[in-house]
Amino acid sequence: MIDRETVLHIAQLARLGLSEEEVELFRQQLSSILEHMAILREADVSGVSPLAHASRLTNVMREDEPGPSYPPEVLLANAPDQEEQCLKVNAVLEES
Amino acid sequence: MSALHELTISEAATLLRQRQISAVELTRAFLERIAALDERIRAFTLVTADLALQQAHEADQRLQRGEQVTPLTGIPLAIKDVICTKDIPTTCSSRMLEHFRPPFNATVMERLTAAGAIMLGKTNMDEFAMGSSTEHSAFFPTHNPWDLERTPGGSSGGSAAAVAAGMAPGALGSDTGGSIRQPAALCNVVGLKPTYGRVSRFGLVAFASSLDQIGPFARTARDAALLLQAIAGPDPRDSTCSPASVPDYTAELTGDIRGLRIGVPVEYWEAPGMEPGVARVGQEAIQRLRELGAEIREVSLPHTRYGVAAYYIIAPAEASANLARYDGVKYGYSYRDTSDMWEALDKTRQYGFGPEVKRRIMLGTYVLSAGYYDAYYKQAQKVRALIAQDFERAFEQCDVLVSPASPTVAFKLGEKLSDPYQMYLNDVFTIPANLAGICGISIPSGFSEGLPVGLQILGNAFAEATILRVADAFQRVTDYHTRYPSLLEGKDTA
Numbered sequence: 001m002i003d004r005e006t007v008l009h010i011a012q013l014a015r016l017g018l019s020e021e022e023v024e025l026f027r028q029q030l031s032s033i034l035e036h037m038a039i040l041r042e043a044d045v046s047g048v049s050p051l052a053h054a055s056r057l058t059n060v061m062r063e064d065e066p067g068p069s070y071p072p073e074v075l076l077a078n079a080p081d082q083e084e085q086c087l088k089v090n091a092v093l094e095e096s
Numbered sequence: 097m098s099a100l101h102e103l104t105i106s107e108a109a110t111l112l113r114q115r116q117i118s119a120v121e122l123t124r125a126f127l128e129r130i131a132a133l134d135e136r137i138r139a140f141t142l143v144t145a146d147l148a149l150q151q152a153h154e155a156d157q158r159l160q161r162g163e164q165v166t167p168l169t170g171i172p173l174a175i176k177d178v179i180c181t182k183d184i185p186t187t188c189s190s191r192m193l194e195h196f197r198p199p200f201n202a203t204v205m206e207r208l209t210a211a212g213a214i215m216l217g218k219t220n221m222d223e224f225a226m227g228s229s230t231e232h233s234a235f236f237p238t239h240n241p242w243d244l245e246r247t248p249g250g251s252s253g254g255s256a257a258a259v260a261a262g263m264a265p266g267a268l269g270s271d272t273g274g275s276i277r278q279p280a281a282l283c284n285v286v287g288l289k290p291t292y293g294r295v296s297r298f299g300l301v302a303f304a305s306s307l308d309q310i311g312p313f314a315r316t317a318r319d320a321a322l323l324l325q326a327i328a329g330p331d332p333r334d335s336t337c338s339p340a341s342v343p344d345y346t347a348e349l350t351g352d353i354r355g356l357r358i359g360v361p362v363e364y365w366e367a368p369g370m371e372p373g374v375a376r377v378g379q380e381a382i383q384r385l386r387e388l389g390a391e392i393r394e395v396s397l398p399h400t401r402y403g404v405a406a407y408y409i410i411a412p413a414e415a416s417a418n419l420a421r422y423d424g425v426k427y428g429y430s431y432r433d434t435s436d437m438w439e440a441l442d443k444t445r446q447y448g449f450g451p452e453v454k455r456r457i458m459l460g461t462y463v464l465s466a467g468y469y470d471a472y473y474k475q476a477q478k479v480r481a482l483i484a485q486d487f488e489r490a491f492e493q494c495d496v497l498v499s500p501a502s503p504t505v506a507f508k509l510g511e512k513l514s515d516p517y518q519m520y521l522n523d524v525f526t527i528p529a530n531l532a533g534i535c536g537i538s539i540p541s542g543f544s545e546g547l548p549v550g551l552q553i554l555g556n557a558f559a560e561a562t563i564l565r566v567a568d569a570f571q572r573v574t575d576y577h578t579r580y581p582s583l584l585e586g587k588d589t590a
Contacts, residue, residue, distance in 0.1 A: 007458070014416060014461040015423075015438075016454060017446030026458050029516055033459060036517055037405045037472065043479050050477030051484055053306035053336070054292040054533020056557065060335040074199045080430035089425055090437040 119170030202299020219254030274526025281550020373544025416460030
């Protein structure tokens with residue numbers, strides 16, 4: 001049902017590196033799980049609106065009041081890498 | 097007086113107020129119990145002994161002065177490691193967050209601290225709360241105190257096992273598809289999933305945001321009521337948290353359920369995989385409720401058979417979006433051995449996440465991807481609406497619904513690991529309440545094959561007081577909740 005190319009495509013969408021073993025394992029397991037999901041097609045959903053969440057609230061509003069924020073060193077305390085109070089990342093744009 | 101670790105929260109609170117025991121003594125008793133037993137059970141990912149004793153000392157000062165004393169002042173609790181604790185590791189039992197120390201407290205932690213409660217430590221869980229056995233912890237599995245070869249259920253297995261083994265009188269967990277009620281059932285403790293929006297999710301690490309709720313574990317319904325009282329209520333930092341005021345839950349514990357309409361959903365009892373021993377205990381529990389004067393009637397929840405499939409599309413879909421934040425840049429595990437941005441991202445997630453989390457990210461990404469969205473995700477949301485309607489109709493005829501919380505007793509470690517869908521099926525009775533956003537509780541109701549069976553009581557949205565009243569009435573005429581696992585004490589076998 002799910003082929004190897006689909007697994008690789010989904011993994012790329014999710015930005016999830018997979019080992020060769022995982023590609024094959026997920027191909028089998030996702031196929032099997034999705035077969036069970038086929039039962040949903042039997043449900044008569046004509047005229048039913050999708051329910052996205054069970055909260056009974058809509059449009060919660062509050063005043064736009066400024067409040068205290070965190071100092072940079074607190075927010076950067078968990079950062080894997082930093083420099084001059086900035087998160088340090090690999091180059092996004094490559095030199096041509 | 098019972099040994100300190102056998103006290104319920106209510107009993108301990110009375111003794112603390114009367115100054116017959118101190119919070120430091122009580123806390124030491126639980127820390128000693130953890131030191132003696134947790135090597136075998138492995139409920140805790142972290143024991144915060146120094147902090148606990150410091151908080152206990154402060155609680156004793158409050159108790160001495162008689163100021164700001166609440167029923168939780170001086171009460172030690174265990175906290176599931178998915179709830180943010182300021183400057184204290186909050187790992188979600190994942191390599192991804194192994195060294196993460198949140199810069200803030202979850203709202204529930206602020207409220208417990210304000211009430212004078214004490215934190216004993218953080219408890220083990222299935223990674224990012226994805227699982228039904230606590231075997232998907234990246235660190236180690238937790239063992240069921242009733243049989244160390246078996247799982248405690250999950251994902252809040254550490255919290256359930258801690259309370260079951262007397263290593264904490266109460267705990268917090270989170271429930272997205274049954275992660276409080278199912279481990280409570282498998283470990284012989286009380287576990288309550290509040291109505292969606294009853295308890296703030298601020299500081300709860302997100303799994304599936306439309307389903308997640310924090311809730312309490314305890315030995316009695318009364319204790320669960322005390323814990324819920326402390327953590328429930330509006331929070332401006334969670335816009336899905338209800339502005340509705342919180343009733344006085346313990347005031348509702350009258351022991352009187354005469355005339356209460358209790359529905360028995362026929363579909364739950366016909367579910368495939370229901371063990372005969374579990375069904376028998378469930379029927380006996382219903383007979384007890386009838387003897388207490390409740391009116392028992394059969395009801396139908398016709399879309400029950402779609403619940404597991406709908407849930408395992410919706411929850412992974414939301415998870416795949418929520419877990420996109422783990423990119424190795426801002427916090428958490430980060431793969432560093434490359435200068436390539438995409439490779440770093442792929443490998444951070446490959447090595448940071450465990451197998452079940454990856455499986456759900458893959459499944460969730462698939463059902464949301466172009467070409468499959470309507471067939472899976474949208475269809476599941478429509479079925480979700482039908483399941484919610486089932487409950488609306490049932491609650492027109494009934495005040496609460498009862499069934500076993502899990503179709504089986506605790507299963508063996510490793511038994512369901514190789515077949516993910518078999519593991520998912522264990523959530524068949526708990527999932528519908530999350531999809532509909534209603535409240536539910538599991539309470540000790542008997543034993544099958546020497547292992548605990550939980551009775552689930554479901555209530556309409558914001559009807560926590562009603563399910564607690566039924567649970568408390570049941571516990572007044574039964575003693576299942578007072579029994580401890582024999583292998584730990586050599587006494588009180590089931």
